[in-house]
Amino acid sequence: MPSKINNVFAEEVKAGLSASPRHLSSKWFYDATGDELFQAIMAMPEYYLTDAEREVYQYCGPELLENIGDRPFDLIELGAGDGSKTRYLINDFIAAGANFTYRPIDISAHAVEELSRRVAAEWPQLDYSPLIGDYFAALNNLGEPDDDAVRLVLFPGANIGNFNQAEASGFLRHLHQFLRPGDLLLTGFDLRKDPAVILAAYNDPAGHTADFNLNLLRRINNELKADFDLQQWMHWETYDPLSGAARSYLVARADQTVAIGTLGKTFHFDAWEAISVEVSQKYSRREIEALAEKSGYTHVQHFTDDRVLFSDSLWKV
Ligand SMILES: C[S@@+](CC[C@H](N)C(=O)[O-])C[C@H]1O[C@@H](n2cnc3c(N)ncnc32)[C@H](O)[C@@H]1O
Structure with a gap:
């Protein structure tokens, strides 16, 4: 580290x-142990978040590309972790012949090293440029994109939920300062649901x-x-x-x-x-739309899983 x-x-x-x-x-x-323990959490039946968001990432790629149009873009991922869901988007983008650079950011050096190994094995030709560090420290080091390029920022895994609602808006407004008109932000929100389902996800019997x-x-x-x-x-x-x-x-x-x-x-x-x-x-869809407006973005669309447990919500700058 x-x-x-x-x-x-x-x-x-x-x-x-x-x-x-x-x-x-x-x-x-x-840390390395925490990354491994989180893999075990993602695999357990009570932790519905990962499967629900995976379902969304399996279908939303083409619709994201429609919003981007023909322009080249930077695919920036905040808190990429193992990037296991993002691979569906990357495969869709490659299949569609999109011109993009994948730029994952994570504070865990171990997570970025593992991800880099997988990227090299799976997509050796991919334009790839990772950053290790806290979100904003890393964003400061990103540099300006080319004039005609847009940014599609992914903020998956319900990481936004690690802020309370006021902090979340402060974070999203700060992020806005790094973006330009036309840039897109796709954020994973865990939706409000049966309290017993939520509690079980964080209080599993296996420990x-x-x-x-x-x-x-x-x-x-x-x-x-x-x-x-x-x-x-x-x-x-x-x-x-x-x-x-x-x-x-x-x-x-x-x-x-x-x-x-x-x-x-x-x-x-x-x-x-x-x-x-x-x-x-946890958020309702109404709360997500209000958060977009309060933070200076235009809400475009909610992508939810079939059971409506989770939403990846697309906003435009
Ligand atoms: C809950 S995991 C989600 C991983 C992956 N995005 C997913 O959805 O499966 C959170 C990831 O975000 C990273 N992370 C948490 N806080 C961060 C911060 N302030 N700056 C950069 N990375 C952060 C962690 O190291 C971890 O890999």
Whole structure:
């Protein structure tokens, strides 16, 4: 992992564990172990999000191309992960003879390395230019596209849900500054649905989500020389149908003091004290359209799966 990201990680851990209430960002879930544990989550029956979005990516490629027209374009993917759904779009775009460059962005160096290996094996001729880093740091390094090129930005995986609704609008307005009139944004939104279905997706009986979230403490141990005892922590999930927010917490099972060597600091946790580690915001289609308008985009179309669990919503700048 590049040391710059490591420094940011250390600073964010220090700030989050010093705050009240305590919090850590879900973007730090994804080290090599986290990437693997997330694969297990995507494969479990309760985690409907991946299958639902895959269904959408299997059919929306031609309609995206219709919106782009004949122009060359940059296909920019924010938080690409393993890019397993994006391959359907790439295959459609190649089959249609589209002129495009694939530019995935991910904060996980491991995820980008794995993705690059797969791209080289599957599409050796593809114009491909990945970036490792936080979304906006990476977007700053993208450079200007050619005058006649447009950008199609993908923001899949319901990553937008990791912001609350106000933060999401701030993020999307910031993203707008990197885009030009005519550019397109396709964002994956997990839709509001039966609360039991949502809760089960983040609270599976096999304990994959618990392992994944607890791995954040293991990562702090490994990368910041800390001594969290994982046996002393548990995963807790809630879903509030009023706000539409699913929230994940790590809860201390006992009083404890944890030393973080890299920070030269100790942190005391009272028994049953919680660290907030993830929000997964759910949206109605009406809320998505309102978010587009509030953030300066024109809503074009919702692409949903058959069961209407998930929407990839297309907006135009
Ligand atoms: C939930 S996974 C989704 C992966 C893939 N897009 C999918 O839909 O299956 C989230 C991915 O986004 C990346 N990510 C999360 N926060 C990020 C950030 N702030 N900047 C860049 N990448 C981020 C993670 O490393 C991870 O690979």
